Amino acid sequence: MEPTPLSEAKARLAAEIDKRADLLVDVSHQIHANPELCFEERFAHDLLTGVLEGEGLAVVRSARGVATAFEAAAGSVGARVAVVCEYDALPGIGHACGHNVIAAAGLGAGLAAAALADTLGGRVLVVGTPAEEGGGGKVPLIDGGTFADVEAALMVHPADADLAAMDVVALHQLHVSYTGEAAHAAAAPHMGRNALDAAVLGYVNVAALRQHIDPSERVHGIITDGGHRPNIVPHFARAEWIVRSSTVSRLEALEQRVLACLQAGTDAAGCEMQVEWIDPVYADMIDNAAIVERYQANALALGRTVRPPSRSARVVGSTDMGNVSYTVPSIHPMIQVAPPGVPIHTPAFAGFAAGPEGDRAVIDGAKALAFTVADLWLDAGLVERARAEWRAELSARGGAP
Ligand SMILES: [Zn+2]
Numbered sequence: 001m002e003p004t005p006l007s008e009a010k011a012r013l014a015a016e017i018d019k020r021a022d023l024l025v026d027v028s029h030q031i032h033a034n035p036e037l038c039f040e041e042r043f044a045h046d047l048l049t050g051v052l053e054g055e056g057l058a059v060v061r062s063a064r065g066v067a068t069a070f071e072a073a074a075g076s077v078g079a080r081v082a083v084v085c086e087y088d089a090l091p092g093i094g095h096a097c098g099h100n101v102i103a104a105a106g107l108g109a110g111l112a113a114a115a116l117a118d119t120l121g122g123r124v125l126v127v128g129t130p131a132e133e134g135g136g137g138k139v140p141l142i143d144g145g146t147f148a149d150v151e152a153a154l155m156v157h158p159a160d161a162d163l164a165a166m167d168v169v170a171l172h173q174l175h176v177s178y179t180g181e182a183a184h185a186a187a188a189p190h191m192g193r194n195a196l197d198a199a200v201l202g203y204v205n206v207a208a209l210r211q212h213i214d215p216s217e218r219v220h221g222i223i224t225d226g227g228h229r230p231n232i233v234p235h236f237a238r239a240e241w242i243v244r245s246s247t248v249s250r251l252e253a254l255e256q257r258v259l260a261c262l263q264a265g266t267d268a269a270g271c272e273m274q275v276e277w278i279d280p281v282y283a284d285m286i287d288n289a290a291i292v293e294r295y296q297a298n299a300l301a302l303g304r305t306v307r308p309p310s311r312s313a314r315v316v317g318s319t320d321m322g323n324v325s326y327t328v329p330s331i332h333p334m335i336q337v338a339p340p341g342v343p344i345h346t347p348a349f350a351g352f353a354a355g356p357e358g359d360r361a362v363i364d365g366a367k368a369l370a371f372t373v374a375d376l377w378l379d380a381g382l383v384e385r386a387r388a389e390w391r392a393e394l395s396a397r398g399g400a401p
């Protein structure tokens with residue numbers, strides 16, 4: 001059999017997506033109109049799995065024991081490429097991160113790839129990953145083996161610009177409880193041990209630390225409980241922190257420095273401290289240059305110039321796609337749905353995510369991803385190059401989280 005030329009394959013994938021354009025935009029709008037939070041995405045789960053099943057993919061609902069996750073597979077031979085869908089929303093501001101666009105674009109790419117998988121000799125796995133905004137929903141899927149037999153994982157995320165990548169930092173959340181001794185603040189303060197003092201002294205220590213950490217690192221905290229009345233020495237206080245660093249391996253050292261600051265404050269106040277790290281760690285993102293290059297070329301063919309992040313156009317944040325990128329070669333490009341300067345996580349952005357720009361991003365995103373799947377299927381050298389680059393970058397960053 002003659003190998004199918006890549007450009008012909010991409011034209012056929014585009015036609016498969018155009019055929020489903022109304023369906024994909026409708027899916028995007030329906031998810032947008034039904035925002036669901038962290039691990040509660042039943043509507044999106046049922047909608048997406050219903051469409052995938054209807055088109056004949058082999059669907060596993062509630063994959064790997066996660067109620068609102070799914071896997072949908074097609075194809076029997078060749079490179080196996082995962083297309084990742086996110087679909088959770090934000091409290092109060094709905095789809096202000098535009099995950100409805102991610103879901104619909106991933107669905108479109110997956111359906112097109114599935115339709116041609118046997119003809120082109122490739123395999124596709126559409127992965128539904130809940131709870132990106134805090135629950136780390138991709139981590140149980142990684143641990144459960146979703147990506148074990150996968151050559152590469154692709155997704156596209158909305159933004160206010162077309163960008164090759166997001167500036168992703170590793171993140172770990174920390175909850176701290178302080179216990180002291182209550183006492184009458186006027187009659188017997190010497191009998192008390194002030195838990196609020198412990199929290200405040202720890203806070204001040206971290207504030208001093210912040211001058212002397214890497215410029216890429218961030219530590220931010222709030223005190224959520226600081227006593228009940230000023231005339232009672234607080235016997236209990238509580239704080240929440242987020243610790244971020246450029247890579248997972250650097251994060252650990254910073255965590256120890258933060259803990260030392262908090263412990264010193266606790267010791268000074270004569271109190272006890274209990275710490276709880278909230279897992280999972282969100283890893284930094286290893287963007288695979290070999291695959292990103294193909295995505296850029298594919299998006300350019302659709303009229304989108306995808307630039308590397310710059311000072312004036314960048315999105316800084318954390319995502320559990322970073323954890324996937326430590327598991328298999330991955331990309332996380334950004335697709336423009338809003339005018340420059342309208343950042344994600346704002347009500348204005350939520351509006352654009354279901355507007356004409358969001359709809360265009362669904363179709364263009366689906367095509368750019370599907371074309372990149374075809375590159376991975378038909379250019380065997382690409383899979384090898386991506387894998388070699390990934391291995392080198394993984395060891396440069398200190399290995400798996
Ligand atoms: Zn977000």
Ligand SMILES: [Zn+2]
Binds near residue numbers: 099
């Ligand atoms: Zn997001």
